[in-house]
Amino acid sequence: MSSSFGQLFKISTWGESHGVGVGVVIDGCPPMLELSEEEIQKELDRRRPGQSEIVTPRKEGDVCEILSGVFEGKTLGSPIGILVRNQDQRPSSYTEMKDKYRPSHADYTYDAKYGIRAWHGGGRASARETIGRVAAAAVAKKVIDSLFPGIEILAWVQSIQDIEADVDPRTITSEEIESNIVRTGDPRVVDTMIERIKEVRSDGNSIGGTVQCVIRNCPAGLGAPVFDKLDAELAKAMLSIPATKGFELGSGFAGTLLTGREHNDHFYMDDDNVRTRTNRSGGVQGGISNGENIEFRVAFKPTATIMSEQPTVSTDKEDTTLKGRGRHDACVLPRAVPMVEAMATLVLCDHLLRQRAQCGL
Amino acid sequence: MSSSFGQLFKISTWGESHGVGVGVVIDGCPPMLELSEEEIQKELDRRRPGQSEIVTPRKEGDVCEILSGVFEGKTLGSPIGILVRNQDQRPSSYTEMKDKYRPSHADYTYDAKYGIRAWHGGGRASARETIGRVAAAAVAKKVIDSLFPGIEILAWVQSIQDIEADVDPRTITSEEIESNIVRTGDPRVVDTMIERIKEVRSDGNSIGGTVQCVIRNCPAGLGAPVFDKLDAELAKAMLSIPATKGFELGSGFAGTLLTGREHNDHFYMDDDNVRTRTNRSGGVQGGISNGENIEFRVAFKPTATIMSEQPTVSTDKEDTTLKGRGRHDACVLPRAVPMVEAMATLVLCDHLLRQRAQCGL
Amino acid sequence: MSSSFGQLFKISTWGESHGVGVGVVIDGCPPMLELSEEEIQKELDRRRPGQSEIVTPRKEGDVCEILSGVFEGKTLGSPIGILVRNQDQRPSSYTEMKDKYRPSHADYTYDAKYGIRAWHGGGRASARETIGRVAAAAVAKKVIDSLFPGIEILAWVQSIQDIEADVDPRTITSEEIESNIVRTGDPRVVDTMIERIKEVRSDGNSIGGTVQCVIRNCPAGLGAPVFDKLDAELAKAMLSIPATKGFELGSGFAGTLLTGREHNDHFYMDDDNVRTRTNRSGGVQGGISNGENIEFRVAFKPTATIMSEQPTVSTDKEDTTLKGRGRHDACVLPRAVPMVEAMATLVLCDHLLRQRAQCGL
């Protein structure tokens, strides 16, 4: 169904941005893993609003409560329910949205599909929905660590508009990324990026960019042939994050300019390990990991909500105009980083369990 | 499972490139649709080898046989089994592959995953597997036509290496695309593209490019929130095609350079229809179609098989070299076009049925 | 996954009996249906403890809270989250269960499977889990009523031990069933049944029985061939209810004593309707409803918890004895009735949506 993800580590998120709350149910989690609300909260804090001066000033504590599936600090193997109640709701900010469709938002399409929508603040289409994903990924991370210790999943802001970071995916660390509020991996562009975001925000405008992600120490053999290729599942996972417009792995679109002779990754023996000299494959061949770093990029469009008057139509099908209100991110990239990591973590966790099921680990 | 695709129009492909044959089982097809082997064969002929001078000269008739699910020319509602027997097998071309991993192929990863692989010609990782998808999509097309007549799904070669076509997605026709063996939509670049492919092939090398696809007359309201967003499902569908490295919808990666003020698609009333002035959203907002053309691009890497000696390793983990043999496409793009159309058709058909299930049509 | 049920009307329950609470997420519910907490509460009240003198005296209000998916009194089409917090917990009643396995309970098997269990009161294996099912079924009932008004799903206690009710499935009403605390459909056996339950309870013992269910006015054509036969799905649904040991439809086990000549249901025309003279098929032929009443019976074993000292083993694998404590039903049948109805409702709702998806309604 549309709100579930994963075959064996299966998450089902629920909740609208201005309803009672948002949350997730995780089914299929292995038992006997230590798990606390603190570990989940730590990841939620990375995505929550109000965390720095360049993100939305909305004040949501996003405090999680584990409802089930954990007993005396350990997972039971039964469904883990997690609830985050909504707090800082100012529905009045959204009154105009009741009758008008915000451009490049999901207001119109939800109405077209369902004939009804929770018009306060985006409802189900709000990025608040990703709380459930980030919470579930905090659990998935524990599963991965227990089954195959050493796998690292790191994402960072690779570009804000035309400002491009220069980052080595082989060596970048979580500390470097978290050391700056943009969550880029290149200290030289941090100030420029922050300045650009502030500039654009003070103009009532918005910008986008790209997030890059690397999965290091992933064993060879994860993923699956045909439809559930590891890169295909990552592509779906990333395009399911709000505001994304593209995905590329390894050489990506630039790779279409090379010849096969330039593009092929030659194998060689590194002691007892099969390695490739280059990694244009992005760590995945035939849909299955080859043991090299898995590297991909995700495109995020500029935030749809801007503080200018824009032409649009009303729900009763008249031309009109609408000016953005409410408290929004002028640039979602810093908060998108934990979302990209979360989705990558969920994909990897699911495929580790799938691999254990079919082939053993 | 890894060889199944779709929730309601569910296909399961099977078969290795040099085994008995390849095929597909379709479960969930609506009953009472007229269906003949000829209609399926027509689509298979667009993807088969040997169809023109710029694709692999392998001679495979790829003749399909409907095994079940059709009675007196009409679908029964029960599973439709389709079989294509393999014919032009020259396993001797592949002997060396038994002991050596071809660079940038799936040989090594299959071994890493399963401990075994059908080493003749790629086995399950061969593009022959897509026969089942193309056959299933021929059926899906009939479903779409019966539920929502007028939807058009057209793909074409947008670029071969740096040679870019100039095509208007709003007006391009199937006839224009099929009028040339490259399957590009721009007559001005056909000769250059053909020349480039021949050049590269005679050099024993290979090249890639991009395929663009447009879905026209798609009703608003298809797709789903959260994980099964229409664009997310298209992304997965496309990345599941062999040799793909990227996917972008609407403004895609280029859209990350714009501001929100430049990027937003303004709504307006066109008679009784809600339309957008621009289409940077690519026809999908919040994961749901908005009635505009759905437009996306897919990156295909240069074919991995090249006729040069390349460094690699053997299955017993020694450094060695390998030179490509066999009959291969120097450029997969012309044959990738029907694959992209097929996967888009399958996604759309599935979401039409899902929409009918939840909301009615 | 093990805690999800349904393909299109998909429910995922979560929660342990003595944790924070229990609940359910419903994905795939059609939009625009009026839905209130009162409607759900009404069904929950039929299954809650403490409702009469013959069920467990535990005092749980079982008050439900809709967390998502409903906006201004109507379903949104997005996941409906429902939460019931646990209240009347007396974990001290269960201390001994920490170290000893209760006979014929799930304590030992959960430990064997997961290496851990929530030993307070049965945890996930508690009948409290069915709260989520009953709540979801209250929603499913609204879906059924909107798609195919007039379908009636009624269950009643058919037997308590050897006391058998005489009920006509064609005419029995909800009022007759709810008019007595046993929820049997035959007024002549009500007192005997109540007396038997009280007798057994005062002896610290327990008893079982059967629940019968009829689905009236079900259209012909629901269900599916092969694995998801309507009767097969009902069988799974019923056997998933705690304490069930058997399922039979139509003639059931007794039908094995007849010859084909005696057993076959002859078709005849009743005005424009195809009907059968007899209904040994139980309303389902080849896994698909034939328009006759769907009739089945479910066997419930005597409650495992009894107030006598019984031999058992400890978690550290020593022979020992255990005497039941806590407040339990000496006979689950009266409270099993709404559970049987709930599961039948979920199966039917799912198949109505599946029918609409594949064939239209």
Next chain:
Amino acid sequence: MSSSFGQLFKISTWGESHGVGVGVVIDGCPPMLELSEEEIQKELDRRRPGQSEIVTPRKEGDVCEILSGVFEGKTLGSPIGILVRNQDQRPSSYTEMKDKYRPSHADYTYDAKYGIRAWHGGGRASARETIGRVAAAAVAKKVIDSLFPGIEILAWVQSIQDIEADVDPRTITSEEIESNIVRTGDPRVVDTMIERIKEVRSDGNSIGGTVQCVIRNCPAGLGAPVFDKLDAELAKAMLSIPATKGFELGSGFAGTLLTGREHNDHFYMDDDNVRTRTNRSGGVQGGISNGENIEFRVAFKPTATIMSEQPTVSTDKEDTTLKGRGRHDACVLPRAVPMVEAMATLVLCDHLLRQRAQCGL
């Protein structure tokens, strides 16, 4: 979907009784298992028509062909396609069925559902469909043997009409069952059963009975809480076999007559093993195996096809009569035995893989 079964060892059957053939695709099979067509054929021969004097005299070799997924005698991990072409077709036997609905068959319900049916010989509703299940189960058996050697799954005819066998599930052997053409486990009733079947057949009539099944040496911990309980999945599996009307596990319906004190299975230590003194639970507690023998019974109604004139209706909705033709089993029980074993094997194999996925084996 309706023609798929299993979550991790997933089979998809296809085919109509008088079409090109029937078959199955198995997805998720572990790699590196030795597998030959002979092993599959051996099981198919146990269910094929014409195998003895008391089953239908139709002559179908039911010869299987492995189409994919096996390479040099070993499973590849990719989908295993298996095809059995139909041979002994006499569509003329069925001409009358085109226009008339056979009583207690699926002719009418298929028409009601799909508006079309393959009227030659039952089409998809024919027991020929079970060929795919039996073939898949032959593969599943190899998976079980590789993951947990020693598990035995044995079914036998427990009763034919009122003739009841006396069989000890703890000691019955495959040899004893296969030693007689009825496939009962009690030599004392073999002749009476054969005589009864012949008698009934010569009268143009038919009879039913029950099949009992035992799973021995099943480890504790298989199955799952809530919806996918091991007994619930077995119930669905069994009710999906044509002509079944009931399922009971352990004490079953008879258990409803006992008190809890009589019914409970007391645990005791048998060396280091937790065992129960009695087995009224039938080897499953809380949906999870407890290490005791899993024991269940399945009710099969008398074959619907009888050689007498019966009242029925025509496809153009007129009252009429119909007399059975064709070659049919007067009693399906002997051929139902391998079907019951097959479905039990599929359930167990799937749950072994599920257990390995979530908890490790």
